[in-house]
Amino acid sequence: MPVKKGPALRKLKEQFAIRCPEFDISANWVSDRKLINAHLDLAGKPAGKALDLCCGTGRVGRALKRGGWEVLGVDACQEMARASSRFFPALGGMAESIPFKPGSFDLVICRQTFQFLDIKKTLSGIARVLSSAGSFVVSLTVPFSGIDSEWLSKIHSVKQPLLLKFYTAGDLENELKKAGFRVREKRGLTVRESIDRWMKYSPELSPKIRGKVISMVKDAPAAYKKLHRVNVVKGEVFEDWNWIILKTIYKG
Numbered sequence: 425m426p427v428k429k430g431p432a433l434r435k436l437k438e439q440f441a442i443r444c445p446e447f448d449i450s451a452n453w454v455s456d457r458k459l460i461n462a463h464l465d466l467a468g469k470p471a472g473k474a475l476d477l478c479c480g481t482g483r484v485g486r487a488l489k490r491g492g493w494e495v496l497g498v499d500a501c502q503e504m505a506r507a508s509s510r511f512f513p514a515l516g517g518m519a520e521s522i523p524f525k526p527g528s529f530d531l532v533i534c535r536q537t538f539q540f541l542d543i544k545k546t547l548s549g550i551a552r553v554l555s556s557a558g559s560f561v562v563s564l565t566v567p568f569s570g571i572d573s574e575w576l577s578k579i580h581s582v583k584q585p586l587l588l589k590f591y592t593a594g595d596l597e598n599e600l601k602k603a604g605f606r607v608r609e610k611r612g613l614t615v616r617e618s619i620d621r622w623m624k625y626s627p628e629l630s631p632k633i634r635g636k637v638i639s640m641v642k643d644a645p646a647a648y649k650k651l652h653r654v655n656v657v658k659g660e661v662f663e664d665w666n667w668i669i670l671k672t673i674y675k676g
């Protein structure tokens with residue numbers, strides 16, 4: 425899982441720059457109250473400095489700030505960092521080389537970005553910038569079980585060619601464990617999404633690919649449709665996305 429460089433990094437930055445102005449309404453999860461509150465809950469009582477790593481438009485960081493944390497953000501895409509910096513200081517920078525001194529943060533939080541990252545480099549950087557009593561909160565959308573895993577991975581690879589890895593909850597926990605992080609608390613929840621909306625706000629994709637993603641959900645295998653509660657209302661396709669949120673500490 426190498427760090428993105430050259431054309432792949434350029435593509436990633438361009439993709440998020442295009443999506444930035446409408447990112448907050450591009451899917452329900454971005455602003456979902458329950459989901460953001462679950463992150464706040466796991467972050468715990470405000471205890472100093474928090475880094476919103478790969479902050480995007482800063483939805484998680486804004487909530488942390490309102491909760492009493494002193495928040496800083498980092499994002500590879502300058503437009504995203506600029507959008508966040510309307511709410512808290514945010515810099516352009518890579519998760520794989522976090523531009524802060526050792527022990528700078530009491531909390532690092534990273535929502536829905538691990539699939540793009542060189543996980544080994546990112547986790548070793550997080551361990552470096554965390555204070556000794558600090559914690560790392562990470563979240564991702566993952567399959568519900570082995571039943572939907574293969575089909576969901578296919579959908580994601582059509583939707584997002586810049587994916588470095590498709591994670592199950594087990595994969596995520598294994599990577600964290602290998603890097604010396606121990607899971608202290610877990611939350612799981614679902615957020616209902618409109619696939620048509622998700623595609624409407626993915627302007628980087630061709631109409632053909634957008635149509636393909638919608639069909640892959642609408643015409644998914646029956647077991648997938650049952651788990652994701654796929655349904656069509658007035659031609660619009662909806663399904664549940666499964667989220668995992670982990671609070672970890674670094675043990676080395």
Ligand SMILES: C[S@@+](CC[C@H](N)C(=O)[O-])C[C@H]1O[C@@H](n2cnc3c(N)ncnc32)[C@H](O)[C@@H]1O
Pocket residue numbers: 428436437440454477478479480481482483484498499500501504517518519520534535536537540541542
């Ligand atoms: C799906 S968005 C999630 C944004 C935010 N974490 C949230 O939950 O609202 C992924 C973000 O990660 C950023 N990103 C992707 N790869 C990155 C990297 N290697 N280093 C820093 N940021 C990265 C993108 O620019 C984008 O803003």
